Amino acid sequence: MNTPLKWYAYGHDFGNAEIGGVMAYKDQVLSHSIPTAFAKVDTSAMKSLGVEMENAYVIRMYGEETAYAVGELALQQAIESYNGRGDMQRYASHFSLRGLLTVASLLIPDAVFGLYVVAGLPAETYIKNVTLRNEIKAALDGTHLFTFNGLMRCVTVEVAVVVMEGAGALIAYGERKSGKTMESAVVDLGGRTTDLYVARGQVPVTDFCKGKPLGVETATQLLIDLCERKYDRTLSLLEAREVMYSYASNGQRALPDISVYGHPISGENLARLASEAVAQIGSEIVSFVSSAWRQNDRGAVAASFKPVLCIGGGVYYFYAAMKKRIPHLSRPEDPIHANAVGYCTLASRLLQRKLATTVAADDASVNGLSKV
Amino acid sequence: MSEDMEQYQYFTVGLLKNSFALEALKADALKYHMIEQPDKLIALRLTEYYELLARVTPTHLEMPHPTASSADVEVSFRESLPVEREAQPAYRVVNEIIAASPDADQNADEAADYWAKL
Numbered sequence: 001m002n003t004p005l006k007w008y009a010y011g012h013d014f015g016n017a018e019i020g021g022v023m024a025y026k027d028q029v030l031s032h033s034i035p036t037a038f039a040k041v042d043t044s045a046m047k048s049l050g051v052e053m054e055n056a057y058v059i060r061m062y063g064e065e066t067a068y069a070v071g072e073l074a075l076q077q078a079i080e081s082y083n084g085r086g087d088m089q090r091y092a093s094h095f096s097l098r099g100l101l102t103v104a105s106l107l108i109p110d111a112v113f114g115l116y117v118v119a120g121l122p123a124e125t126y127i128k129n130v131t132l133r134n135e136i137k138a139a140l141d142g143t144h145l146f147t148f149n150g151l152m153r154c155v156t157v158e159v160a161v162v163v164m165e166g167a168g169a170l171i172a173y174g175e176r177k178s179g180k181t182m183e184s185a186v187v188d189l190g191g192r193t194t195d196l197y198v199a200r201g202q203v204p205v206t207d208f209c210k211g212k213p214l215g216v217e218t219a220t221q222l223l224i225d226l227c228e229r230k231y232d233r234t235l236s237l238l239e240a241r242e243v244m245y246s247y248a249s250n251g252q253r254a255l256p257d258i259s260v261y262g263h264p265i266s267g268e269n270l271a272r273l274a275s276e277a278v279a280q281i282g283s284e285i286v287s288f289v290s291s292a293w294r295q296n297d298r299g300a301v302a303a304s305f306k307p308v309l310c311i312g313g314g315v316y317y318f319y320a321a322m323k324k325r326i327p328h329l330s331r332p333e334d335p336i337h338a339n340a341v342g343y344c345t346l347a348s349r350l351l352q353r354k355l356a357t358t359v360a361a362d363d364a365s366v367n368g369l370s371k372v
Numbered sequence: 373m374s375e376d377m378e379q380y381q382y383f384t385v386g387l388l389k390n391s392f393a394l395e396a397l398k399a400d401a402l403k404y405h406m407i408e409q410p411d412k413l414i415a416l417r418l419t420e421y422y423e424l425l426a427r428v429t430p431t432h433l434e435m436p437h438p439t440a441s442s443a444d445v446e447v448s449f450r451e452s453l454p455v456e457r458e459a460q461p462a463y464r465v466v467n468e469i470i471a472a473s474p475d476a477d478q479n480a481d482e483a484a485d486y487w488a489k490l
Contacts (some may be wrong), residue, residue, distance in 0.1 A: 133490075163487045171483050176475035202483040250424055307470065323468075330470040341472075342480075349480040350488065 005156060007114040009351050010104065011168065011343025012140075014096045014119065016085050017191020017217050018313060019071075021103035022340040023115075024348050030107045031337040034071035035241075036191070038095050039078035041069040046077070057102050062145035070102045075238050085192055085217075088125055092135035100140065101155055105148040114156040116351040118343035120165040122195045123209035133162040160350040164204055166197020168342030169311050173332055174199075183208070185305035187289060187322065187329075188339070189314025191217045194285050196292055198305065212288045214281060216314050220244050222277040230273070233260035247274040248316040282321035285314075290325055302326050311338035385414065 013020035013033075020033040034057065043058055060067040068074075074081040084090030104115060119136060126133070137159040145154050166186035174184045183205060188195040192215045198208035220240045228234045235243070235258065242256040255267040293302040302308050308329050310319055315335040323329050332338045375382060387394040397414070401407045473479065 161484075161487045161490075163483070167483060167487070171479040172476055173470050173473050174475070174479055175473060176478050176482075202479060202486050309470065330468050333469050333471075342476075342483075345476050345480045346483050346487070349477070349484050353484065 005112070005114045006110070007116050007351060008108075009344050009347035010100075010115040010117045011337075011340035011345075011347060012096075012100050012103075012117050012119040013165075013168075013337070013340040013343065014091055014099055015190055015312075016083060016090075016193070017215070018336065019099035019103055020337050020340045021100065021107060022337055022344040023104065023107050024344055025108050029341065029344065031334070031340065032103050032106050033336055034099075034103060034106075035075060036083045036099065037071060037074035037078075037081040038083075038098065039069045039074035039081040040066050041073070041077060043067055056149070057106070058149055059098050059102050059105075060147050061098075062147075068098055070098060075241075088129060088132065089135070091119070091121060091125075092132060092139040094139065096136070097140050097144070097157070100157065101144060101146060101153070102148065104155060105153055111152065112154045114158065116347050116354070117157055117159045118168075118347040118350070119159060119162050120168055120339055120343060121162055122193065122211050123164045123166060123197050123204065123206070124195075124211045126162075126164045127206055127209070136162050160347055160354075163343070163346070164197060164209065165195055165339055166209070167199065167202065167204070168339035168346070169309050169332070170197075170199055170202065171342035171345050172338060173307070173309055173342075175307065183305045185293070185302055185308045187308065187310045187312075187326075189285065189310065189312040189318050189322075190215045191313060194288060194314070196289065198293075208293060210292045212285075214285050214288060215312075216244065216317055219274075219277045219281040219317060222281060223274055226273045226277060227258075227265075227270075231260050231265055233258065233265065243270050243274050244278075244317075247271060247278065278317050279321075282318040285318055286321050286325050289322065302328075309338070311335045 009024040011020075011022040013022075015036060017036055018033045019036050020031070022029060022031040041058060056073040057070045058067050058073070059070060069077055069081075082095060084093065084095055087093075090096060100115075100117070117140065119140070121129075121132065121136075140157050140159050143154065143156040145152070147153070166188055169186045169188070170184050180200060183198050183200050185199075185208070186197040188197065192213060193211050194214045195211040196209060198205045220237070223243060224235045224237075224240050227240075239256055239258060243258075246253045246255045255270055258265045258270060290299075290301045293305070295301065295303050306328070308326055310322055310329050310331045313336050315331050319329075319331060332341075334341070387397065397410065397417075398407075400417070401410055401413050404413070406413045
């Protein structure tokens, strides 16, 4: 029996700090994100050593001997896990595919399904690297057979379109403008970069679309440097991230225990270092945005844009500093998935169009046959 | 404790028995040796709450200036009520947190027309 494949609209956000996914599934919109970290693992050796396997995501493609840990397990088990930072080709890599399949497998239990995908690229990369869009499609498209945490899955991926990052957030949260001069703007405070996106309607205004390598991970690296300088203690990436998460949670999440030469570093001192790192990188981000979107010599920044959305995980760290410079700044409730939610909405619409075209073509074919 | 009506405004506060807030307050008082002073602890935690809110969403709390008169306070409070802000559609901004756009489907249509042809 030939059962038709069930297709779902999917927004894929392959960030350099987090991999986010949003899926339209049975009248629900599901979202999830995991740290961008991949490491080759030997699962049987890990199990025999009693390595904690909770929140462990292991994916192995059919026909390959190598299994990859994705997310937290990769951070825990590898000194240097792959995150693809600085490599623009990572968007079109097998890591992007593994990240997509991992998040999709976490979102739904189906063993066999299809994903109609909209993905994003930073605006500057999108403009400068035209061929990358086709390379992303080539890397992700296809039917992929793999095991996820030991269970077999078969997922067919079709990339509908690749858009500029920021476009997703304006689809999900932007106003529909009647005037053609009004611009909407997005500040995407990511893990590694801050990306600016401005559009009239849904059409980007490239002069205002810029990026700079500043983000949460920059602040995390500064925290590591500050701690090393002050205490001669080099925090691991995992430890530094925990300190930063605790800072962002306003005390809701406990600080990790950090010691140097057998003596603990107090939580107060760790929080102070994190605060200094966030303040310093925050001021650099504000300076970059102010320079890119300065509109007059009186210091107006993004004054004519409406709305100005602040999205990305950096919202939890830098929003207050940004708000001082752009008073009409606003943020979605879930800033981390803001782009991916819009990608998913766009993917749904494109999937509807595709299905409608297919049905119309089938009808035409049937009519054509009947005429014959 | 004697009341200083000149300096403070006093409230009678009721917390639902067995509620999460009451249990949390009791645990908090026990942890910080303040079981004899629940009123002070409530004042402290309320202050921290508003400080946190001001930090996370600074313009949500358009605090009156400390020297403002009670009339100013009243006006400021009323101005902060969302129902009075007719210039903005009701769905838009709640405490600076922007809700999903009711135009999302139309935005997606427009975006599909643009991005699909590139």
